[in-house]
Amino acid sequence: MPDQSDGPTVTVADRERHASDPARELALDCVTAGIEAAHPERVVADALSLDDGVLTVTAVDGTSTTRDLATYDRALVVGAGNAAGHFAAAVERLLGDRVDGGAVVTDDPVETDRVAVLPGDHPTPSEAGVESAKQVREVAADAGESDLVLALLTGGGSALLAAPAEGIGLGDLRETTDALLASGATIAEINAVRKHCSAVKGGRLARAAGPADVLGLAVSDVTGDDPAVIASGPVSPDPTTYADALGVLDRYAVDAPAAVVDRLERGAAGELAETPGPGDPPFDGDGVDFRVVASARTALDAAREVAAERGYEPLVLSSRGRGEALEAAKTHAAVAEECRASGEPAEPPAVLLSAGEVTVTLGEDPGEGGPNQEFALSAAVELDAAGDGGEGVAVASVDTDGIDGASDAAGALVDDRLVGDDADGGGGAERPLDREAAATALDANDAYPLLDEAGALLRTGPTGTNVNDLRAIVVAEGDARSDGGDARSEGRGVRSGDPDASSEETK
Numbered sequence: 001m002p003d004q005s006d007g008p009t010v011t012v013a014d015r016e017r018h019a020s021d022p023a024r025e026l027a028l029d030c031v032t033a034g035i036e037a038a039h040p041e042r043v044v045a046d047a048l049s050l051d052d053g054v055l056t057v058t059a060v061d062g063t064s065t066t067r068d069l070a071t072y073d074r075a076l077v078v079g080a081g082n083a084a085g086h087f088a089a090a091v092e093r094l095l096g097d098r099v100d101g102g103a104v105v106t107d108d109p110v111e112t113d114r115v116a117v118l119p120g121d122h123p124t125p126s127e128a129g130v131e132s133a134k135q136v137r138e139v140a141a142d143a144g145e146s147d148l149v150l151a152l153l154t155g156g157g158s159a160l161l162a163a164p165a166e167g168i169g170l171g172d173l174r175e176t177t178d179a180l181l182a183s184g185a186t187i188a189e190i191n192a193v194r195k196h197c198s199a200v201k202g203g204r205l206a207r208a209a210g211p212a213d214v215l216g217l218a219v220s221d222v223t224g225d226d227p228a229v230i231a232s233g234p235v236s237p238d239p240t241t242y243a244d245a246l247g248v249l250d251r252y253a254v255d256a257p258a259a260v261v262d263r264l265e266r267g268a269a270g271e272l273a274e275t276p277g278p279g280d281p282p283f284d285g286d287g288v289d290f291r292v293v294a295s296a297r298t299a300l301d302a303a304r305e306v307a308a309e310r311g312y313e314p315l316v317l318s319s320r321g322r323g324e325a326l327e328a329a330k331t332h333a334a335v336a337e338e339c340r341a342s343g344e345p346a347e348p349p350a351v352l353l354s355a356g357e358v359t360v361t362l363g364e365d366p367g368e369g370g371p372n373q374e375f376a377l378s379a380a381v382e383l384d385a386a387g388d389g390g391e392g393v394a395v396a397s398v399d400t401d402g403i404d405g406a407s408d409a410a411g412a413l414v415d416d417r418l419v420g421d422d423a424d425g426g427g428g429a430e431r432p433l434d435r436e437a438a439a440t441a442l443d444a445n446d447a448y449p450l451l452d453e454a455g456a457l458l459r460t461g462p463t464g465t466n467v468n469d470l471r472a473i474v475v476a477e478g479d480a481r482s483d484g485g486d487a488r489s490e491g492r493g494v495r496s497g498d499p500d501a502s503s504e505e506t507k
Contacts (some may be wrong), residue, residue: 367446370405
């Protein structure tokens with residue numbers, strides 16, 4: 001893991017209150033260390049190097065590739081994603097005047113010298129994103145046979161690189177995106193539809209850049225790091241088809257706009273050209289390459305190191321977590337309870353770590369929140385139900401970009417004392433959330449207000465990266481809280497409306 005003593009840091013609002021006992025502090029430190037390790041500034045310093053004009057890229061799988069920049073007329077940068085601006089800035093610092101221009105689109109802008117950082121919106125595409133995507137495509141299309149195009153892609157690129165295909169309007173794209181995000185479909189399924197409604201996704205940006213050499217570099221937010229899914233694969237061959245996209249709409253009963261359905265049906269009937277697949281130009285030679293330089297494993301490795309340094313046994317459950325957030329939380333809580341009961345699969349004090357992407361299937365009238373908030377609240381309910389089996393367990397669950405769902409929170413930090421019985425039904429200093437109120441919020445996909453009232457939301461603002469969800473479940477030793485006293489009134493009972501509650505936010 002790269003040295004994290006300098007470089008970008010994550011600031012959590014009300015950190016001291018959240019870290020009110022050792023278990024909670026460790027859970028918070030694990031997820032913030034993971035986010036910091038995946039920031040493009042640190043990733044570029046660790047994975048890219050320049051020696052006598054030769055660029056070397058080392059991917060997360062240990063493979064490497066080199067490009068002698070002196071053999072190219074120009075090196076151009078294109079890209080998209082929540083962290084694309086930071087990525088471009090870091091690449092500029094490394095390559096200096098060897099970068100001859102470019103454009104990336106992001107919702108977290110930074111200052112750059114040679115690459116234009118353009119605006120867009122996430123998770124729903126916008127007019128600004130459409131205009132910015134046009135400029136990104138123009139840079140790619142301007143590349144010649146003797147040029148190198150560096151494509152910098154990060155999580156959020158699918159929404160930010162919004163280039164509706166012919167016959168589809170921005171409104172159609174927005175409506176389809178919103179319906180897919182609410183459907184419970186996986187990101188691979190969602191992106192199969194996006195690719196067939198786009199002028200740049202599904203390998204079409206690489207095709208626009210031909211015959212230039214293209215080197216894709218990704219900070220992956222996709223479970224399994226599939227290049228065809230990251231940012232909807234603008235510089236990767238697309239194995240999906242129009243028929244696959246129609247299948248997603250049918251499987252999840254997505255009522256897409258007529259323009260979208262018409263395009264997909266025409267494509268499935270062979271009336272429209274498919275996205276370029278493996279073996280199709282420009283993927284039929286060695287002119288296009290793709291490397292993942294950071295992923296969920298990057299964040300997990302950093303979190304694991306923090307846990308080990310504190311004397312806790314770290315155990316990575318998976319970097320590929322998926323499924324409904326509410327149900328995934330039950331499984332994680334059950335593993336924590338097993339650690340407490342039998343010392344398996346890890347003997348306390350232990351930290352269980354996982355990453356990936358959990359989802360929420362929204363009902364007809366959903367409330368506020370996001371998958372990580374729902375995960376945290378569901379875990380708190382389970383730990384309460386476990387009684388002594390859930391004692392001394394703290395759970396931090398965040399989206400590493402700092403934006404969980406469409407909320408202003410990255411996620412939440414909870415423990416076994418958050419939920420319980422309360423005579424007045426409105427929470428209290430020892431048990432801020434009534435059990436019935438928590439269950440009702442989960443049923444209504446409305447975790448945000450309840451967690452906000454209890455002071456459990458984690459707010460970081462945009463983090464400059466996105467490697468999807470990250471979770472740390474700390475199983476403390478049985479007497480771990482005795483040293484610091486009973487912290488029940490030191491965090492879980494502070495409401496956002498209390499006079500002593502901090503109102504500090506970073507976005």
